[in-house]
Amino acid sequence: MSMVSNSLTDTSTERLATTGVSQGDVSDFFALLKPRVMFLVVFTALVGMVVVHPDIHPVVAFAALLMIAIGGGASGCLNMWWDADIDAVMTRTRKRPIPAGKIQPGEALAFGMTLSFGSVIVLGLVTNWLAAGLLAFTIFFYAVIYSMWLKRSTPQNIVIGGAAGALPPVVAQAAVAGHVGWESIILFAIIFMWTPPHFWALALVKSGDYERAGIPMMPNVAGPDSTRRQILVYTVLLAPLGLAPVAFGFGGLAYAIIGTVGGLAMLALAYQVYRLREGEPAMRVAQQLFGFSILYLFLLFATLLAEHGLGFFRPVFG
Amino acid sequence: MASASSGRFSGDAMAQLPKPLSPEEQKRRRKRSVALALTLGALVLFFYVVTIAKMGVAVLQRPL
Structure with a gap:
């Protein structure tokens, strides 16, 4: 009886010790x-x-x-x-x-x-x-x-x-x-190809953070130079892929312009990240690529939204 | 066996009983409860509106 009683008491106290009142706010x-x-x-x-x-x-x-x-x-x-x-x-x-x-x-x-x-x-x-x-x-x-x-x-x-x-x-x-359908597969491909340059630009800036946490991000494993090369490769693939909606007929004239200018800007920044490898300028340009990549993706999708949702679509071909 | 005066818990266990909520904790709990109530209310409204939308106007075209 005593053993059973003690066992119950232990279980109860353990539960009480681990089940506190939530401290979380709605936010x-x-x-x-x-x-x-x-x-x-x-x-x-x-x-x-x-x-x-x-x-x-x-x-x-x-x-x-x-x-x-x-x-x-x-x-x-x-x-x-x-x-x-x-x-x-x-x-x-x-x-x-x-x-x-x-x-x-x-x-x-x-x-x-x-x-x-x-x-x-x-x-x-x-x-x-x-x-x-x-x-x-x-x-x-x-x-x-x-x-x-x-x-x-x-x-x-x-x-x-x-x-x-x-x-x-x-x-x-x-x-x-x-x-x-093709439309969503192309949008999937654009976001998929956009992700590596976006996150690796951040990882270059925050490599110390990732290293402390033991996360094998590309700059910590393959090194910053290899990461910069891979960022450039993915951006070279991303820039033309960003124009695929035009080729498939659901990206209009505005999208073609934004996609071309944005893609060229992404390429220019990725090249700068590849070229500048030391000190503060290297960190600054990586930060710029990270920031601009968000704007680039936003502009691509916002343009499609305006063209199809607000009726601004003007076909590029015919 | 624990003595009758200490009830189900020994002295150590009593020390680990939850403390009364502080005013700040009570305020946060109240906010969570209100948020949960509002969410449940919104869910009821959501299911109602979606059901009507999915049935469409055809639901009214039936023999009386």
Whole structure:
């Protein structure tokens, strides 16, 4: 009796010691969803929808977009849950809710899983199960394939993991059109090819951070010079790929101009990153490439949105 | 066995019982509860609007 009683007491005290009152504010839970990434997800998904001019009720389209946004946020939340240990040692991420002690890891896991299952099921019920399956795959790819496996094991982490960030237009097209077409595959390819120069430019600047956290980013594994060469190679591939919507007929005159000028600017910056390898100028130009790459992708997608959503489309050929 | 005066928990266990919430913690809990209530309300509205949108106007064209 005494042993049983002691055992129960021990279990109870352990539970009490580990089950505290949540310290999180509503804004902390929102921060778990990575709002800036979520904005990018919504934005690229919206473009994936409008380029196919779907014959779908606006409310259903909005609902699909909302579920894609929540699914994207859920994958960000699961990523923060898994990466809390490395987030704590990186200057860029140590103020996130879990390493800051505002939200318990278990809370983040429950929040992320609830939103993941909820968003996938509702998207399936509201639109179709192809879109829901693709959203589930996106969450799985980001949380499991990228966060749990690739991120800590290979310098190609963000190259392969970039697929997760590139999928929202594909999910969106599947949701509103019921199939995956060329338009969303091209948008996927653009984001996929854009990811390495974007993240490696940041990794060049923050290589100390990544090294402290033990993440095998390209500059820490292959060295800064090899990273600069690879940034240039990916940008050389990205610049013409950015014009593929014109070749496939869903990028108009404005897109052709923006895509050409933006692509040339990306190439110029990538070449500068390749050329300048020492000291402050090297860091500055890498930072510039990182910043401009965001603007470049935003302009490409915003132009498509304006052309198809606001009726500014003027065909380049004929 | 623990004595009757200490109930289910020993002295050490009592020391680990949750402390009463501070005003700041109570305020945060209240905000979380309000946010959860608003989210649930929004979800009800969302399902209603989406259901009506998916049924379309054809739902009204039926024999009375």
